Amino acid sequence: MNDAEGRVVETFEVDGAGRRVGRSETFHAEGSPAGFSTWRHGVLDGPFEKRSRDGRQVYRAEHVRGRVSGDARATRDGKTILEQKWRDGVLVEMNRAAARPIGAEALAEELRAILGGEAAGVRPAEGAPEREAALKRLKAYRRLCDVPWKDLRLDDAAGEACDAAAEVCRRLGRNTHAPERPEGFDAARFELGRKGAMNSNLWGGGDLVRSIDAYMDDSDPSNRAHVGHRRWCLNPAMLKTGFGRRGAFTAMWATDKSGPTPREPRYVSFPPAGCVPTDFFPAHGVWSTSFYAVDVDAAAVKITVETLDDCYVAWDAPLEIEHLRVADDRLGGAPALIYRPVAAVVRPGARYRRRISLDGGKTTCIDHVVEFVDPVVRAR
Numbered sequence: 145m146n147d148a149e150g151r152v153v154e155t156f157e158v159d160g161a162g163r164r165v166g167r168s169e170t171f172h173a174e175g176s177p178a179g180f181s182t183w184r185h186g187v188l189d190g191p192f193e194k195r196s197r198d199g200r201q202v203y204r205a206e207h208v209r210g211r212v213s214g215d216a217r218a219t220r221d222g223k224t225i226l227e228q229k230w231r232d233g234v235l236v237e238m239n240r241a242a243a244r245p246i247g248a249e250a251l252a253e254e255l256r257a258i259l260g261g262e263a264a265g266v267r268p269a270e271g272a273p274e275r276e277a278a279l280k281r282l283k284a285y286r287r288l289c290d291v292p293w294k295d296l297r298l299d300d301a302a303g304e305a306c307d308a309a310a311e312v313c314r315r316l317g318r319n320t321h322a323p324e325r326p327e328g329f330d331a332a333r334f335e336l337g338r339k340g341a342m343n344s345n346l347w348g349g350g351d352l353v354r355s356i357d358a359y360m361d362d363s364d365p366s367n368r369a370h371v372g373h374r375r376w377c378l379n380p381a382m383l384k385t386g387f388g389r390r391g392a393f394t395a396m397w398a399t400d401k402s403g404p405t406p407r408e409p410r411y412v413s414f415p416p417a418g419c420v421p422t423d424f425f426p427a428h429g430v431w432s433t434s435f436y437a438v439d440v441d442a443a444a445v446k447i448t449v450e451t452l453d454d455c456y457v458a459w460d461a462p463l464e465i466e467h468l469r470v471a472d473d474r475l476g477g478a479p480a481l482i483y484r485p486v487a488a489v490v491r492p493g494a495r496y497r498r499r500i501s502l503d504g505g506k507t508t509c510i511d512h513v514v515e516f517v518d519p520v521v522r523a524r
Contacts, residue, residue, distance in 0.1 A: 156168040156183070159185070159186075161186075162186075163183075163185050163186030164183040164186050165183050165184060165185065165186075166182070166183060167180055167181070167182055167183075168180060168181050168182075168183060172197050174197070176195070176197055176198075176199060177195050177199070178194065178195055178197075179192065179193040179194040179195050179203075180192060180193050181193075181207070182207070187207075187209060187210045188207035188210050189207050189208065189209055189210065190206060190207060191204065191205075191206050192204075192205060192206065192207060194453075194455070194457070196459055200220055200221050201218065201219070201220045201225075201459065202218065202219050202220075203216065203217070203218040203226075203455060203457050204216065204217055204218075205217075205228070205230065205455065208232075210233075211230075211232050211233030212230040212233055212235075212455065213230050213231060213232060213233070214229070214230060215227070215228070215229055215230075216228040216229075216230060216455070218457050226238070226239065226457065227239055227240065228243075228455075228456065234247070235456050235513075238456065238512075238513065239511065241511070241512075243418075243456070243513055244417065244418035244419055244513060244515065245290065245417060245418045246418060246419065247419065248419040248421075248515075248517040248518070251288070251418075251419050251421070251517075252421065252517075252518070252520050254287060255284050255287065255288065255421065255424075255520045256520055256521075258280055258283050258284045258287055258293075259280050259281065259284050259520070259521070260277075260280055274352045274353070274387075274389070275298060275303065275352060275386075275387045276298070277352070277353050278352035278353050278355065278356055278387050278396070279296070279297075279298055279385070279387070281353050281356040281357070282296065282356050282377060282385065282396075283296055284424075284520075285356065285360055285377060285378070285424065286377070286378060288416060288420070288421075288424055289378055289412055289413070289414055289416045290412075290416060291378055291379075291380045291412055292380055292382075292383075292403060295383060295403070296382060296383060296384070296385065297383070297384060297385075298384075298385065298386055298387070299384035299385065299386050299397070299400075300386070301386070302340075302343075302384060302385060302386025302397035302400070303386030303387060303388060303397070304336065304340075304386070304388075305336055305337070305339050305340030305343070305344075305386065305388070305395075305397065306340045306344055306386045306387055306388030306395035306396065306397050307340075307388035307389075307390070307395075308333055308334075308336040308337030308339075308340050308388070309323075309337045309338075309339075309340030309341040309344055309346070309388060309395040310337075310340075310388040310389050310390040310391075310393040310394055310395045311333070311337060311388075311390045311393075312326065312329070312334060312337035312338070312340075312341060313337075313341065313346060313348075313390075313393040313395075314390040314391050314392075314393045315329060319346040319347070319348055319393065320341065320346075321341050321342055321344075321346065322338075322341070322342070323337065323338055323341050325338075340388065340395055340397070341395070343397055343398065343399040344388075344395040344396055344397050344398055344399075345359045345373040345376060345377070345395070345396040345398045346393070346394070346395055347359065347393075347394045347395075347396075348392050348393055348394070349392065349394065350389070350391060350392035350393075350394065351394070352387050352389055352394055352396075355387075355394045355396065356377070356396070358373075359373035359374060359376075359377050359396065360373075360374050360377055360414070360424075360426075361374075361426040361429055362374040362429075362430075363426055363428060363429045363430045363484075368430045368467060368482065368484075369467075369469065369471070369482065370471050370473060370475060370480075370482070371430060371432050371471075371480065371482055372471075372473070372475040372476070373398070374414060374432060374476075375432070375434055375475045375476030375477075375478070375480055376398035376399065376475060376476045377396075377398070377476075378412050378414065378434070378476060379398075379400075379401070379476040379477045380403070380405055380412065380436070380477070381400075381401040381402070381403045381404065381405045381477055382398075382400050382401070382403060383400060383402045383403030384397070384400045384402055385397045385398070385400060401477065405436065405477065410435065410436055410437060410438060411433055411434060411435045411436065411438070411509075411510065412433070412434045412436075412478075413431070413432065413433040413434075413498075413510070414431065414432050414433075415429075415431060415514050415516075416514070417498075417512035417513065417514060418512070418513065418514070418515065419515050419516075419517045420514060420515065420516050420517065421516075421517055421518065421519050421520045422490055422491060422492060422516050422517070422518070422519050423519035423520055423521055424519075424520070425490055425516070426490070427489075427490045428490075429484075429490070430467055430482055430483065430484040431449075431482075431483050431484055431485065431498075432480050432481065432482045432483070433480060433481045433500060433510065434476060434477075434478040434479070434480040434481075435478055435479060435480070435481075435502075436477065436478045438502065438509075439479075440470050440472065440479045440481065440502060441470075441502070442469070442470040443504075444501075444502055444503050444504045445468075445470065445481060445500070445501070445502060446500070446501040446504060446505045447465055447468065447481065447483055447498075447499070447500050447501075448462045448497075448498070448499040448500075449462060449463045449465065449485035449488065449496050449497070449498050449499075450462050450463065450496065450497045451463065451487075451488075451494075451495070451496060452495035452496060452497055452513065453495075454493075456495060456497070456513060458497055463485040463486055463487055463488060463496075464485070464486040464487070465483050465484070465485055465486070466483070466484050466486050467482060467483060467484045468481070468482070468483040469481075469482050469483075470482075481500070489516075490516050491516060492516055492517055492518045493516070493517075494515075494516045495513060495514070495515045495516075496513070496514045496515075497511070497512070497513055497514075498510060498511075498512060498513075498514055499511045
């Protein structure tokens with residue numbers, strides 16, 4: 145019979161209670177072996193194997209009472225291309241490195257704790273509570289991307305400048321980082337607003353909390369070449385920020401560098417390594433990686449993104465990469481690679497292996513899994 149993947153599954157044995165037992169073999173549609181699994185009392189238990197259609201790639205692992213456990217290995221043409229360690233159905237190590245920084249449930253719990261009222265669907269009106277909620281949203285993104293977030297705080301002077309910037313933009317009817325003085329606008333207030341506009345992320349959606357999502361998205365045609373708003377949001381040296389809103393016009397003080405630039409992380413990626421809740425990454429978002437204390441030569445960059453199956457194994461050719469460029473403007477304090485894997489989807493269970501080389505493929509500086517998981521906030 146054919147399974148959902150178009151393979152032919154060989155008949156298998158059952159015991160007196162109708163439970164599957166023994167070895168079950170599968171075949172690709174054209175008849176080549178696709179692998180086998182071992183069953184005991186109706187439960188996957190024992191060695192199993194997967195094979196590519198051409199037979200060149202083989203993955204071997206073992207189920208223990210229905211869950212993958214122990215060592216696993218993938219080979220191609222007899223050479224090892226992937227080593228894994230599993231524990232009770234959870235991938236804990238890949239190629240001798242931790243497979244993910246933290247599990248999905250533990251991460252969601254942390255993010256909900258940071259978000260506080262927002263996680264419960266509470267969206268405050270304009271004013272101090274709204275600024276606090278926007279700060280929480282920004283902190284949650286920074287925690288997700290493993291950059292310093294706990295000490296990030298609101299600064300009164302930055303907030304006043306952002307209020308003035310939003311007021312200037314509202315009077316002009318557009319967002320601009322280099323505003324001219326509106327007719328009849330107070331000169332001192334304009335200078336404060338001009339300072340705020342020069343140093344802020346600007347948005348026109350009228351909600352400070354949602355403005356953080358917009359800055360982190362940054363994937364529209366006018367912003368995806370630099371994703372500058374995103375890079376400022378994730379600048380590891382940011383210690384202070386401020387928010388302002390006048391009607392639909394919002395501002396976030398973004399250029400603070402008063403915090404120390406830590407030795408780690410040496411790079412910041414979005415989406416980050418490990419579990420990524422789907423409400424924290426846009427459906428068609430561009431990917432980016434900023435490098436700190438590392439020079440990036442566009443001619444030497446090599447990016448590989450592969451789709452992974454439920455065993456975190458890639459079977460098909462890497463995804464095509466579009467919008468690839470090096471933004472050496474140091475927005476957010478570092479140059480950045482900006483790219484988008486064509487056909488990558490953002491849905492729970494979608495997994496990708498991202499590898500980046502900065503020397504033409506001689507060495508790999510990034511090799512990790514990106515796994516999209518259930519949203520943290522299901523209704524907003």
